[in-house]
Amino acid sequence: MSVETIISSDTFVSHNSLNKTLETASNYLQTISVWKTIVTLIVIGLVYDQVSYQQKKGSIAGPKYKVWPIIGPFLESLDPKFEEYKAKWDSGDLSCVSIFHKFVVIASSRDLSRKIFQSSKYVKPCVVDVAVKILRPSNWVFLDGKDHTDYRRSLNGLFTQQALSQYLPSQEVVMDKYIDHFVEFSKKNDYKPQVFFHEMREIMCALSLKAFCGEYITEDQIRKVADDYYLVTAALELVNFPIIIPYTKTWYGKRVADMTMKIFEGCAQMAKDHIAAGGESVCVLDAWCKLIHDSKNSDSDDAKLYHREFTNREMSEAIFTFLFASQDASSSLACWLFQIVADRPDVLAKVREEQLAVRNNDPTKRLSLDMIDEMHYTNMVVKETLRYRPPVIMVPYVVKQAFPVTPTYTAPKGSMLIPTLYPALHDPEVYEQPDEFIPERWVEGSKASEGKKNWLVFGTGPHVCLGQKYVMMTFAGLLGKFALNTNWTHEVTPLSETIKVFATIFPKDDLLLSFEKRDPLTGESIAK
Numbered sequence: 155m156s157v158e159t160i161i162s163s164d165t166f167v168s169h170n171s172l173n174k175t176l177e178t179a180s181n182y183l184q185t186i187s188v189w190k191t192i193v194t195l196i197v198i199g200l201v202y203d204q205v206s207y208q209q210k211k212g213s214i215a216g217p218k219y220k221v222w223p224i225i226g227p228f229l230e231s232l233d234p235k236f237e238e239y240k241a242k243w244d245s246g247d248l249s250c251v252s253i254f255h256k257f258v259v260i261a262s263s264r265d266l267s268r269k270i271f272q273s274s275k276y277v278k279p280c281v282v283d284v285a286v287k288i289l290r291p292s293n294w295v296f297l298d299g300k301d302h303t304d305y306r307r308s309l310n311g312l313f314t315q316q317a318l319s320q321y322l323p324s325q326e327v328v329m330d331k332y333i334d335h336f337v338e339f340s341k342k343n344d345y346k347p348q349v350f351f352h353e354m355r356e357i358m359c360a361l362s363l364k365a366f367c368g369e370y371i372t373e374d375q376i377r378k379v380a381d382d383y384y385l386v387t388a389a390l391e392l393v394n395f396p397i398i399i400p401y402t403k404t405w406y407g408k409r410v411a412d413m414t415m416k417i418f419e420g421c422a423q424m425a426k427d428h429i430a431a432g433g434e435s436v437c438v439l440d441a442w443c444k445l446i447h448d449s450k451n452s453d454s455d456d457a458k459l460y461h462r463e464f465t466n467r468e469m470s471e472a473i474f475t476f477l478f479a480s481q482d483a484s485s486s487l488a489c490w491l492f493q494i495v496a497d498r499p500d501v502l503a504k505v506r507e508e509q510l511a512v513r514n515n516d517p518t519k520r521l522s523l524d525m526i527d528e529m530h531y532t533n534m535v536v537k538e539t540l541r542y543r544p545p546v547i548m549v550p551y552v553v554k555q556a557f558p559v560t561p562t563y564t565a566p567k568g569s570m571l572i573p574t575l576y577p578a579l580h581d582p583e584v585y586e587q588p589d590e591f592i593p594e595r596w597v598e599g600s601k602a603s604e605g606k607k608n609w610l611v612f613g614t615g616p617h618v619c620l621g622q623k624y625v626m627m628t629f630a631g632l633l634g635k636f637a638l639n640t641n642w643t644h645e646v647t648p649l650s651e652t653i654k655v656f657a658t659i660f661p662k663d664d665l666l667l668s669f670e671k672r673d674p675l676t677g678e679s680i681a682k
């Protein structure tokens with residue numbers, strides 16, 4: 155047989171077998187049904203999902219496998235439980251969970267949390283997709299890096315001691331109004347304790363709106379925003395549909411946000427006119443317009459921040475972020491503060507004693523920043539409430555580029571990285587008996603007051619809370635006035651100390667209270 159014959163017969167044989175193979179494959183392909191293809195794709199998807207999870211998880215704590223493929227613990231995340239979060243924090247300094255395609259890393263030690271807050275090169279605040287639509291893409295809160303730092307500098311001036319003291323008189327008017335309202339509300343229920351969760355949200359909203367917009371916002375507008383604002387919170391929950399479909403939560407939320415920003419736009423114009431006419435500054439919008447106005451005659455670096463036009467729309471968007479940032483956290487603090495103090499008559503007695511002392515026994519004396527600075531014990535009570543029940547327990551950030559969080563773990567780009575606040579604020583090394591409420595732990599020079607690294611209530615780093623001084627001032631003033639002018643009772647239920655997570659944290663029984671008017675000098679309840 156010639157070489158050619160061998161080659162050609164071999165070729166013939168291989169052609170023959172190739173044809174057979176193709177035929178068999180084609181027959182096979184014809185026999186497999188669509189569902190088999192789907193099953194195969196699903197299996198590939200599941201395997202990919204598990205492998206990708208293992209790769210991202212590396213050595214940190216977390217479920218060995220995604221127990222619920224693809225969705226992960228999505229169903230649990232719809233109804234988050236504080237105890238489940240706590241178990242997660244206790245499972246390791248870094249732990250993880252994967253929901254759908256989102257890989258989430260949770261940092262629960264003080265130092266890792268601080269590191270994340272301060273690593274703006276690697277992370278930025280994580281906002282739910284729909285937030286951009288509700289708060290609008292042009293909103294300053296979505297700025298990052300230097301743009302964010304510069305914008306923040308222009309807002310810092312609105313929350314200095316001097317600026318805050320201007321807002322206090324109109325805030326005090328709101329406090330007086332709500333003292334009467336809480337008493338009236340209680341009277342209608344024969345002074346039997348009833349749910350005060352909604353009333354606390356309302357007073358917080360009214361206080362903020364007065365501080366932000368002063369007299370430019372009407373009582374009706376305040377009531378409307380206070381009534382509807384919860385729809386914005388619901389629309390911005392971590393788990394929500396990213397597209398706005400009519401008559402869904404996000405649609406209602408956007409409507410309320412637009413309505414509120416429209417009101418703020420009008421207020422911004424009124425503030426501009428008022429300051430241009432030489433008017434006094436009494437609210438955040440005034441203070442902002444005044445800074446812009448005064449900067450015209452200066453070339454300092456700070457003044458240059460205001461050398462451009464701030465449109466009414468831009469100002470309204472910023473004011474909306476203040477309301478958005480403050481409403482849930484402040485309502486949470488208000489609920490815990492009124493509950494905790496009512497349950498501890500010794501604490502309330504000390505607050506009352508101090509309140510009379512700082513007013514030289516004249517309970518009609520109006521609030522001032524100097525007076526609030528003298529309320530050492532009252533301030534400690536507010537601070538201890540923030541430590542004991544920090545309104546914000548975690549702050550979600552997103553990883554911009556692979557982030558070596560520890561020498562052995564790098565958080566992948568695109569993952570969610572969550573520094574926690576609660577564990578640092580319950581660290582037994584800094585706070586003895588961390589689960590006890592002890593205002594005295596904050597006396598000057600104490601371990602707690604020196605442990606500044608643990609004080610993460612307001613975050614730290616470039617995004618640290620803009621309103622922290624405002625919070626301390628408002629709550630010391632508020633607690634003082636209620637302590638002097640009302641006797642309030644709290645009905646303790648088995649759920650009072652159980653923590654409910656709704657963006658921030660609240661007592662699970664929604665806070666059952668009743669208020670009576672009190673004579674500030676004798677302590678007697680005033681005629682019903």
Ligand code: HEM
Nearest residue numbers: 476479480483484487545546612613614617618619620621
């Ligand atoms: C008890 C009340 C409050 C608590 C516990 C609280 C807590 C926080 C926390 C934890 C952050 C994130 C910080 C970070 O990422 O490092 C934050 C950010 C912020 N807070 Fe507050 N906050 C409160 C009230 C307020 C109020 C009353 C305002 C405004 C008047 C406000 C304005 C802001 C703003 C604008 C940011 C974002 C800052 C930025 O991205 O640069 N907060 N807050």
